[in-house]
Amino acid sequence: MxxxxxxxxxxxxxxxxxxxxxxxxxxxxxxxxxxxxxxxxxxxxxxxxxxxxxxxxxxxxxxxxxxxxxxxxxxxxxxxxxxxxxxxxxxxxxxxxxxxxxxxxxxxxxxxxxxxxxxxxxxxxxxxxxxxxxxxxxxxxxxxxxxxxxxxxxxxxxxxxxxxxDKSAPGFLGKGKLEYREERYLQFAGTGEYFIKGGAGSPENLLAYQDFDGTVRWNAENRAGEASADGKLHSYGPHIKDWKEGDPTWQGGKGKGIIGGLNYLAAKGLNSVYFLTMNINGDGKDVWPYTGYEERLRFDCSKLDQWEIVFEHMDRLGLLLHMILQETENETLLDDGDTKFERKLYYRELIARFGHHLGVTWNMGEENGPTHWSPDGQSTRQQKAMVNYFKMHDPYQSLRVIHTHAAREPRHEMFNALLGDQSMDGMSMQIDRKTVAHEETILWLNQSRNAGRQWVVAIDEIGHASRGVDPDDREVNNQDSVRAEVLWGNLMAGGAGVEWYFGYKNHNNDLQCEDWRSRDRMWDYTRIALDFFNNEIPFPTMESNDEMVISGNAWCFTKKQEVIVLYLPYGGTASVDLSKAKDEYSIKWFNPREGGSFQKGSISTVVAGGPADIGLPPSDQDKDWVVVVENIILN
Known part of the structure; x- marks a missing residue:
């Protein structure tokens, strides 16, 4: 009260x-x-x-x-x-x-x-x-x-x-604002570093937290194909132990669960969190900025100030705020989908209160646009209007994206119509099948560049919707295929990174996750990939170049003929076309499951001038490996 x-x-x-x-x-x-x-x-x-x-x-x-x-x-x-x-x-x-x-x-x-x-x-x-x-x-x-x-x-x-x-300041404070510069990757304005994200995509109702004022669950219901919203609001009790002395709280010690949870995610090497700012009529029905569930024109000052305490802490931890402004069930709630009276006021309040943060993605809507199971969706005209409003009114010009439906047909129909729009900065992709992650990332990077505005392309939700990313303790576990096909699939295409959705049938699921340690191993896989790209290869200057692979099941990411990175999602070996190159190349192997130093395979060097076999990995020939083929003279 x-x-x-x-x-x-x-x-x-x-x-x-x-x-x-x-x-x-x-x-x-x-x-x-x-x-x-x-x-x-x-x-x-x-x-x-x-x-x-x-x-x-x-x-x-x-x-x-x-x-x-x-x-x-x-x-x-x-x-x-x-x-x-x-x-x-x-x-x-x-x-x-x-x-x-x-x-x-x-x-x-x-x-x-x-x-x-x-x-x-x-x-x-x-x-x-x-x-x-x-x-x-x-x-x-x-x-x-x-x-x-x-x-x-x-x-x-x-x-x-x-x-x-102060370059020694924590998190984003020492690096500056993350900016979109019509490139594939965001870039820190202060240091010039490029940014690839890896983060938590669940629970999407992160802000349905018992310590926030005015937060209740409104008429919860269970629907087919969605996580159950039964039970209490989030407490994040398992993460209270992760709160540290000196961390923020409010009203005599509230907030330790959510602050501790964010501490844990940052300590695991993650750098982004996906969450809704409004799910009225949607999943959970427990997050909104207003003074009441049926209110549209008045905002809850104390609740939003408490959100801000959490968001300020995220800046200090180096966690991007991926704010999802609506979901498919409520995309026509405000102004029947138009950007008029209610929607403009909603957007203005969010920009005024939270636009100053250093790492922000404004996601205009989850699973946006009409489809056969959700026909009451926004039109292309309405989508362009809301994105344009943000461009015109956000003084900081943070990244603007829209989240897609899972199936190929509605995704392609909607985004083909948005290509070239000068207010759109990227897409927040959902895919129903993990195996399409690599090809879909390449497709939309190329399509957007050819249309005159290069998009940032991230994968923020994966199917099957009932599973997403399985918890570590699930006996039949999909984390190996998620790592290989989605995480490395996106990054090896030149994608901007991933966030992990937890599935509606798993424990600690999309609406009821209390403990992010349920995916502890997946956070390690993500950190290992981010560290490799940030520390081992010049990824901003590299391009997807799968055509260089002559044999074997591999993806190829290259910087001209200087550095060639191969990823073998299912193990084995491969050969690459070095007919246009010269000099000698070294071959180094990297383990994407465990990280660590480079290792030696069965072949240490090859001479350019034709097809080149990379040999066999140091061990575990049936598992995924990364191979760096590097020009010895140029490097």
């Missing part, structure tokens, strides 16, 4: 807090005289918090009208805060939001007079800001900067100095 706050935070000029009682005394004393001095500027108090370092988030709080989540004059709809940040010729217009008492995560408040903006500076130096605060009917979704009327702290301004990035 929410607690109503009776106190507001004190404010001082700029980012330094004055003693509360002293400030309030002088403020009350001076209010009657503020406008008496002709030609004097009104100084409007604000409070700035956060480390003033590049890639660290700052929060600026302004005191505005006293109101509440349930006020007749809706503070989320009929007020609009935008703040213009500038550094020399660079500027960014960032939306703000109503923050109740400014401490809602702790107090549970639903009322107050604090409006907040969050900003992540991308370069050091002197920054300035100026607030635009206006009131008017539906002004929050009105793009006209002059709409409504100015009030309260409109025009408030200030400046601050940002220090250079």
């Amino acid at each position: 929410k607690k109503e706050s009776v106190k507001q935070p004190g404010f001082g000029k700029g980012h330094q807090r004055a003693p509360k009682s002293l400030y309030h005394f002088f403020y009350l004393l001076l209010v009657p005289f503020i406008f008496m001095w002709a030609g004097c500027k009104q100084e409007i108090p604000y409070e700035m918090t956060g480390e003033q370092t590049c890639w660290h988030t700052l929060a600026i709080d302004f005191m505005g009208p006293q109101t509440s989540e349930e006020a007749d004059n809706n503070p989320f709809l009929n007020y609009r805060l935008n703040v213009l940040f500038s550094n020399g010729s660079d500027s960014l217009l960032v939306p703000g939001f109503y923050a109740a008492d400014g401490q809602a995560a702790e107090t549970g408040a639903s009322q107050g007079n604090i409006w907040r903006v969050k900003f992540t500076p991308d370069k050091p130096g002197e920054w300035k800001f100026k607030a635009q605060f206006r009131e008017g009917e539906n002004i929050a979704i009105d793009s006209d900067p002059k709409a409504g009327r100015a009030l309260a702290f409109d025009g408030a301004h200030g400046q601050f100095t940002i220090k250079p990035a």
